[in-house]
Amino acid sequence: MNIQDYIASGILEQYLMGLLTDTERQEVERNLAQYPELREELDRLEHTLESYLSLHRRPAPPGLDAEVLKRINDDVPTPPPAAAGKSSPWPWLLGLLALAALLACWWLYQQRASQQDTIDRLTTELAELQAACDQTRQDSAVLEQQLAIIRNANTRLVQMRGTPKAPEAIASVYWNTNDQKAYLDVISLPDPPTDKQYQLWAIVDGNPVDMGVFEVVIDSSGLQEVPFIANAQAFAVTLENRGGSTTGPTLEEMVVIGNVS
C-alpha cells in the first residue's frame, strides 16, 4: 500500500468526520494500527479539528461536573433497587415455585408411605390367604380321598361302640377286602394318660391280632390307615402302656369293640 496515496485519497478526513461505513472504518483502524505514518497524519488532522472546535468554545455553566458526579454516583446504587424492583417478581415467583414443589414432595411422600402401608397389609393378607387356601386344598384333598374310600362300593363300615368302661367312646374301621386296605376313624375316645397309648386289635377266629398303636388325633382329620387283616370278625381298641402290648390285649382296658356283620 502506498501510504502517501492512501493519505491523499482523503479517507482519514472521512474517518475523522464520521463519514465511513462500519466496514470502511474497521479497515482504516486496522491500517492505523499497522502504519505509524497514518497515525501521525491522523494525529495532525485531529489536532486541527480540536483547534477548530476550540474556536467554537462557549463558557459552560460552572458546577455541572458536580451534577455529573452526582448522577454517576446515584447511578451506581440505583441499579440494585432498580434491578431488585425489576427482577423482584422472579425471586418471589421462584420462592413460590419452590414452596409448591416442597408441598408436592411432601404430598407425594405421604401418598407413597400410605400406599406402602397398603401394599404391606395386602401382601400379608395375601400370604395368609394363600396359606389358608393351601391348607384348605390339602384338607380338601384328604377329605376327597377319604370320601372316595368311604363311597367305594367294596368298603364296609365296622362301628366300634363304647364298653362300660368308656360308654361315650366310639370309633370305626373302614375295611375294603378288594383293595386289602383298612382305615381307622377315631370319632370320640377319652384322652389317654401320658404313659398310655391306644392299640387296635383284630379278632380272627377268637384270637387278637395286633394292628398297631395310634394317637387320638384331636383335629379329627379323619381316617388313619391301619394294617389290613384278612378274615377279621371283630375289631377292638384297648388302652395299653406306651409302645403297645406285644403279649396281647389287656381286656380290662378295652374301650370300644365292634363286630364285622
Next chain:
Amino acid sequence: MSSLFQKRDQRETEIVDLLRRGDQRAVSVIYQHYADVLFGLIYKIVRSETIAEEVLQDTLVKIWKNAAQYDRSKGRLFTWFANIARNTAIDKVRSATYQREQKTGSTENLVHEGVLGTEETQVADPGLQKVINSLDEKYRVLIELAYFQGYSQREIEKELGIPLGTIKSRLRAAIQELRTKLDNEFVRKLLFAILLVTLLLNYLLQT
C-alpha cells in the same frame, strides 16, 4: 505549535490514567479542560443553552461509563470526547422531544436556518470568525454538514449535488486549509503576544 500539541497529549494521558483507575476526579479534570469546547460544540448543534447543558451532562456521564471502550490506537481522546458530544447532541436534535419543543413556539429554532447561512450571528470568538470568514464557503458547508449535522456521504451528495469523489477530495482540502488557517492564526496570536510582552517590558524598563 508542537508544544501546544505536546501539552494537549500530556493532558490526555493523565485523563486516560484517571479513567482507567476509575478515579472520579477524571470528571472534574475533563470538565475543567474540555467543558467549554464541548459545550460550544453541543450548543452549535442544539442551539439552546438549556438543552446544551443537559446534553453536556449526558456526554460526561457517557464518557465516564464508556471509558473502557476508548482505544488510543483509533484516535485521540479529545476526538473521542467530541464524537460522543456530537452524537449525543445530534441524537437530541433528531429526538421527538426536541422536535416538539422547537415546534411549540421556541425562539431557538435556528438549527436549519443556521446550517448553510452565515455564522456571524452565532460566533462569539473573533478569532473563529476570522478563520471562518477566510475559509472557502464550499469547505465550510462541507464540514458543517458532515461534522455538525451528522450527515452521511449520501445525504451530503443529495444536499449539495456533488459526487462522492468530489466530497472526498474537497473534505481533505477543507481540513488542509483549516489547518493552515489555524496555524496562521496561532502564529499571529503568538507574535501579537510577544509584541505585547516586548512593549510592556520596554515600558517598564523605561519607567
